[in-house]
Amino acid sequence: MTVREVEVALGERSYAVRIGPGLRHTLPEIVARLGARRVAVVSARPPEWTPDPGVESLVIPARDGERDKTLAWVEELCRRFADFGLARGDAVVACGGGTTTDAAGLAAALYHRGLPVVHLPTSLLAQVDASVGGKTAVNLPQGKNLVGAYWQPAAVLCDTDYLRTLPDREVTNGYGEIARCHFIGAGDLRGLPLAEQIAASVALKASIVAADERDAGRRHVLNYGHTLGHALERATGFRLRHGEGVAIGTVFAGRLAGELGRIGASRVAEHREVVAGYGLPTRLPAGVAAGELVDLMRLDKKRRTGGGLTFVLDGPRGVEPVPDVPEHAVSAVLAAMPREGG
Ligand SMILES: NC(=O)c1ccc[n+]([C@@H]2O[C@H](COP(=O)([O-])OP(=O)(O)OC[C@H]3O[C@@H](n4cnc5c(N)ncnc54)[C@H](O)[C@@H]3O)[C@@H](O)[C@H]2O)c1
């Protein structure tokens, strides 16, 4: 069995992300190394797929999905930890999609002011992105991921066996994040075995997180393709999955960089080819007006930066945030983008 290992280098908070088949069976070694006497296993997978930590444990069944990514669920998890008698020296295990690792990660960060958490991400998106880097969060009615903490896991086990039961659309969703890695430093991953694509995407994220754990600068490049991606998710009432929005947003980022004279025509074309090559959508969905997308992007940015459209774009110095992109350029590129059914 081939196991790949990526180190997230964060000093005394460093940890390993391991990628390969059957890795859930190595959880007891990780728990033993942590010295945990008891473990709460928050699992969104069925019992036969829920990992055994090898010590006294409480399994808390969870549901993946945004509807349980709430403070109420985090409180419920903490109450069950307390009823079980979880205390310092113990640990939490999170097994599920990114919604489950985010919520259980936040519960671990808060309970007793922080217990070690081991992530076993079960979706492709969670393996390449959500479980690595230490951001945890839950949603509020006012918006997604508004309440959270930085809480690095003690270890991440990307057991590729989990992906065998993943629906096709969720596989595609994860590829949206892998495709954008092509342009932010991972190089060409097309045609490689899936485990290698996961490892390369994780290695890229690990290197960026190690340089900028708390999102002060470099970590922004991870948002490649995300500005339009987020607007598309919202404009379609989340009918488009996150990775699909990022895919279309990546094609758009290439075209916008071309429009601004930052990259040449062949690099623009490469964006579409790479995204299409992963079986991802490249065209704007039907029925979403360009004006609405610009409004959504402007709103999104205003909240964060106080005005001006900023995009993470490719260019002569590589990928970097580009502030004050003129709105007419954005509108022109959107108007020229191919459309579904058009
Ligand atoms: N913390 C971070 O840095 C970070 C980064 C990216 C995304 N996220 C968060 O991650 C979440 C998205 O993650 P996601 O796409 O995994 O969503 P998810 O947790 O909702 O899972 C997606 C779907 O896949 C199903 N699923 C998961 N594993 C499965 C398996 N092995 N077999 C069959 N079905 C399975 C789930 O039941 C669900 O229907 C979002 O809430 C996002 O905010 C966090």
Ligand SMILES: [Zn+2]
């Ligand atoms: Zn993303």
